[in-house]
Structures are given as structure tokens and as C-alpha cells.
Amino acid sequence: MSESEGAVVSELSQLAGEHDPGAPNARDAVRALRASQIREVANAGFGVADVLPFWFGESDRVTPEFIRDAASRALADGATFYTHNLGIAPLRESLSRYVSALHGATLPGHIAVTSAGVNALMLAAQLVVGAGDRVVAVTPLWPNLVEIPKILGASVETVSLEYGARGWALDLDRLLAALTPGTRMLMINSPNNPTGWTMTRDEQRIVLAHCRRHGIWIVADEVYERLYYGDGAPGGTAPSFLDLATRDERVIAVNSFSKAWLMTGWRLGWLVAPTQLMDDLGKLVEYNTSCAPSFVQQAGVAAVDEGERFAQALVGDLRAGRDHLVSALQRIEGVDVRAPNGAMYLFFSLPGAQHSLELCKSLVREVGLGLAPGSAFGPEGEGFVRWCYACDPARLDAGVERLRRFLAMRAAF
Ligand SMILES: Cc1ncc(COP(=O)(O)O)c(C=O)c1O
Numbered sequence: 001m002s003e004s005e006g007a008v009v010s011e012l013s014q015l016a017g018e019h020d021p022g023a024p025n026a027r028d029a030v031r032a033l034r035a036s037q038i039r040e041v042a043n044a045g046f047g048v049a050d051v052l053p054f055w056f057g058e059s060d061r062v063t064p065e066f067i068r069d070a071a072s073r074a075l076a077d078g079a080t081f082y083t084h085n086l087g088i089a090p091l092r093e094s095l096s097r098y099v100s101a102l103h104g105a106t107l108p109g110h111i112a113v114t115s116a117g118v119n120a121l122m123l124a125a126q127l128v129v130g131a132g133d134r135v136v137a138v139t140p141l142w143p144n145l146v147e148i149p150k151i152l153g154a155s156v157e158t159v160s161l162e163y164g165a166r167g168w169a170l171d172l173d174r175l176l177a178a179l180t181p182g183t184r185m186l187m188i189n190s191p192n193n194p195t196g197w198t199m200t201r202d203e204q205r206i207v208l209a210h211c212r213r214h215g216i217w218i219v220a221d222e223v224y225e226r227l228y229y230g231d232g233a234p235g236g237t238a239p240s241f242l243d244l245a246t247r248d249e250r251v252i253a254v255n256s257f258s259k260a261w262l263m264t265g266w267r268l269g270w271l272v273a274p275t276q277l278m279d280d281l282g283k284l285v286e287y288n289t290s291c292a293p294s295f296v297q298q299a300g301v302a303a304v305d306e307g308e309r310f311a312q313a314l315v316g317d318l319r320a321g322r323d324h325l326v327s328a329l330q331r332i333e334g335v336d337v338r339a340p341n342g343a344m345y346l347f348f349s350l351p352g353a354q355h356s357l358e359l360c361k362s363l364v365r366e367v368g369l370g371l372a373p374g375s376a377f378g379p380e381g382e383g384f385v386r387w388c389y390a391c392d393p394a395r396l397d398a399g400v401e402r403l404r405r406f407l408a409m410r411a412a413f
Contacts, residue, residue: 033147037357037376045364052399053370055360057142057193057344058264059390064310067261070302074295083291085282087113087270091297094304095270102225103242109275110247112282113297115289116267117223117256122148124219124252125185126284127277129154133184138175140347140374140381142193145221154184160380161197167338168197168347172206179207181214189221191228191238194347194377194386196340198230201239208244208251217250223269226260226311229319230341236315238342248274259344260311261303268292268300318344321389321396328400332407344390347374351407353383360385366409367402 025031038055045051062068086092092108099106114120121144129135131153137146139158146156159175161168179186186207190199199207211218220241228238245251256269273281285291292300322339325346329337337348352359356373363369374384389396 029150029153033150034143036143038372040357041360041364041373042370044361045368045370048364048368051364051368051370052395052402054387054389054391054399055370055372057388058258059262059344060392060395061262061390063262063266064307066306066310067263067299067303071266071295071299074298079295079298081294083294083297085112085285085291086278087111087292088294088297088301091301091304094301098304099242099272102237103240106242106247106272107275109278110272112271112273112278112285113292113300114269114271114285115292116258117221117254117269118144119267119289120254120256120269120271121145121187121219121221122151123281123284123288124254124271124273125149125152125154126288127252127273127281128217128219128250129185134180134182135185135187136175136178136183137187138170138189138192140192140194140377140384141187141189143376143378145187145189146378149185149187158378158380160378161192161195167340168192168195170197170199170203172203175207176210179210179214179216183214183216185217185219186211187219187221189223191224191340191342193224193343194345194372194374194381194384196343196345196347198228198238198340198342201243204239204241204244208241212249215250217252218245220251220253222253223256223259224343225255227315227318227344228342229315229322229339236312242272247272248276250274252277257300257303260314261307262314263299263303266296266299268296318390321391321393322346324393325387325389325396325400328397329403332400332404334407344388346387346389347381347384348387349384350403352410353385356382356385363403363406367406369399369402369406 092111095111096106096108125148129149129152133154135149135154135156137158139160149156159178225238241251242253253272257263326339329335334351356375360371360373372386374381
């Protein structure tokens with residue numbers, strides 16, 4: 001080694017000593033994120049030959065054929081290139097007609113196509129939330145809504161729904177008290193995963209007025225809006241903040257093709273947001289995904305333009321599945337279950353659910369029944385388990401039989 005090379009090496013090791021970078025870890029905010037407890041239960045089931053999985057939020061049926069055909073045609077026609085950041089014009093136009101029919105006039109310029117609902121949630125948060133901001137979320141809740149703002153360095157305060165004789169309900173005064181001036185964003189998911197709780201129009205009106213007063217953004221996760229079994233809403237659609245808000249105020253609605261058209265694996269969704277946000281949103285899409293896949297967007301046009309009958313029939317099947325499972329579970333001693341008005345889950349209590357993670361691991365290991373633990377949806381969910389009923393009634397029956405067997409085995413000890 002020459003003299004000058006030696007000097008460089010010693011300088012480098014000195015520098016390394018002075019600025020020890022430590023272990024190659026992710027940022028603290030990322031390391032602090034909660035890992036999925038549903039995955040933890042699924043992992044406990046590895047090696048169990050015959051599991052009935054009701055733990056994930058998707059149907060056991062494939063995407064309808066007319067949508068798959070549209071994607072095949074688009075691929076055959078060479079739809080393999082990047083698109084506009086905010087989505088292809090035909091899809092934004094179709095979505096504008098669809099959203100307008102459900103919720104009042106909405107222009108293509110109010111719509112951005114995203115890589116499914118979860119990406120739409122991330123983009124919405126990136127648009128309005130930064131480090132140190134305060135976010136409020138209503139829980140129990142699909143964990144992504146609570147964790148996403150934390151990735152951006154925000155703090156999240158939760159307001160829990162309460163479980164009583166009529167099922168899950170919101171204490172509106174508690175929510176309004178939590179929405180203090182200076183709060184940056186409210187994240188609210190209705191119909192709700194996991195509880196099925198669905199916000200009423202009056203509750204939305206009061207929350208919107210309060211948020212307007214204090215300049216608080218509302219990010220409304222409405223991916224289950226079509227999976228609604230209540231009365232009084234036009235076209236079988238749940239009450240939406242879009243019914244009340246103008247298109248140019250601090251309201252961003254998140255939606256997805258995953259639930260109403262059974263397109264979970266396609267990763268396609270959309271946002272409805274003020275036109276003033278769109279240029280900045282385009283930049284964020286560019287730096288996240290650049291665009292949703294071109295042929296998938298073309299399949300999305302088919303879903304929106306031709307999928308209304310399918311979506312309505314699906315809701316009929318889901319309602320039947322819900323009622324079937326509720327009455328089967330109500331016949332089991334110790335199970336407390338009610339039929340919720342929205343989404344596709346039963347969130348219910350049963351003996352042993354006060355330690356829901358352990359219970360779900362035992363259920364999968366001992367009888368091959370795959371349920372999601374309530375604690376996966378926040379501490380407020382402890383004491384419950386979630387069962388996705390979007391499947392063939394014969395499978396639901398087989399699952400109920402396994403639950404009976406498990407509880408009988410436990411009771412015998
Ligand atoms: C409440 C809620 N929001 C958003 C999503 C996102 O769905 P996707 O990313 O498949 O569109 C889900 C999925 O289960 C959900 O439950």
C-alpha cells in the first residue's frame with residue numbers, strides 16, 4: 001500500500017468510527033408498525049392439511065367472466081404501456097358517471113385511478129398528512145388505516161365504537177371531542193371492516209359540519225359502500241360523505257374494485273377528491289406506482305359500465321350468506337352474534353375470545369378453522385373474532401361444524 005493509499009484508509013476508518021451507522025435497520029417509524037395478526041394465525045396453520053380459511057376479506061369466487069374477457073382483449077390489443085398518472089380517460093369518465101349516479105355530480109377531473117384501495121389510502125394520507133400531524137380514526141378498524149399515517153410520522157388517536165344491545169355504535173360526542181382544532185385528518189371506514197357498523201346520514205352530517213368548522217380533512221374509506229343491507233339508501237348503497245360534501249372541500253373518498261366486482265387480485269381502485277389536489281396527486285402517483293396497469297384499467301371500464309347487475313346480485317348472495325351464518329352461529333351456546341348492515345364479516349364473541357389471537361391459533365391448529373382475531377383490529381377488538389361470509393353456504397356450514405366440535409372439546413376439559 002502506498003503512503004497516500006494508507007492515509008485514505010486511515011481517514012475512512014476514522015470516519016467510520018466517528019459516525020458508527022449501527023445495524024442496517026429500517027426507520028424507527030417503520031419498525032414500530034404492527035405486524036398483521038391475521039398472518040400470524042395463518043402461519044400457525046402451516047402444515048395443517050385441511051384449513052377452511054374465512055380469515056381474509058375476499059370471496060371464494062373468481063372475478064366475473066365479462067371482466068376477465070375485457071382484460072384478455074385489452075392484452076391481445078397491446079394494452080401493455082404506461083398510462084396517464086391519474087388513469088386512462090375512458091375509466092375516469094366511466095367512474096364519473098358511476099359516482100354521479102350514486103352520489104351526485106362528479107367530474108372525471110375529481111377522479112384518480114389508483115392501484116387498489118390500499119394505495120388510494122396511502123396516496124390520500126401522503127397528500128395531507130406529515131410528520132407530527134394528529135390523525136383520528138374510528139376503531140375497531142382494518143389495521144392499514146391506522147398504520148399508514150404512522151409511516152408518514154403522524155400520530156393516530158383512536159375513538160372506539162361501543163358494543164351494546166344493538167350491536168356496534170358510535171358515541172358521536174366522543175368523536176367530536178377527539179376532533180380538536182389542529183387535528184389534520186379523520187380516517188373513517190363505513191361500512192366498517194371488521195364490525196360491519198355503518199355510519200348514518202345524520203352522523204355524517206354532524207361530523208362533516210364539525211370538520212368544516214375546524215378545517216379537518218375527512219378521508220372516507222368507502223370500499224364496502226355497495227355491500228350494504230340497510231334500508232333507505234338509493235340503489236342499495238351505504239350513506240356516503242360524497243352525498244353531503246361538495247367536490248371541492250376537504251373530503252377524499254377512497255374506493256376499490258376489489259369488493260363489488262370481486263377483483264381483489266387485480267389491484268385497482270380510485271379516489272374522489274377536489275380538483276385542486278389533482279396535480280399534486282399526479283406527482284404522488286408518479287413516485288409511488290406511476291399508474292395502474294393499462295389492461296387492468298380497461299377491465300375496470302367493463303366492470304363499471306357492465307357490472308351493475310352483477311354487483312346487485314352479489315349483494316343478494318352476501319345477504320343470504322350473512323343470514324345463514326348468523327342463524328347457524330346463534331344456535332351455538334355462548335356465541336353472541338348480530339347481523340350487521342354492511343361489509344361481509346361477522347364480528348362476534350364466543351367462549352375463549354378474550355384471548356382472541358390464541359383462540360384463533362388453536363382453532364386453526366386443532367380443527368382447521370381459519371378466523372381472524374379481533375385484536376388484529378386494535379385493542380378495542382379484543383374479545384371478538386371476524387368471520388368473512390363471502391362464500392358458498394356449504395363451506396359456512398362446514399366451518400360452523402368445526403367450531404361446534406372445537407367448543408365441545410374445550411367444554412369436555
Ligand atoms: C376497510 C378496507 N379498506 C380498504 C381495503 C383495500 O382493499 P384493496 O386494496 O383490495 O382495494 C380493504 C381490504 O380489505 C378494507 O377492508
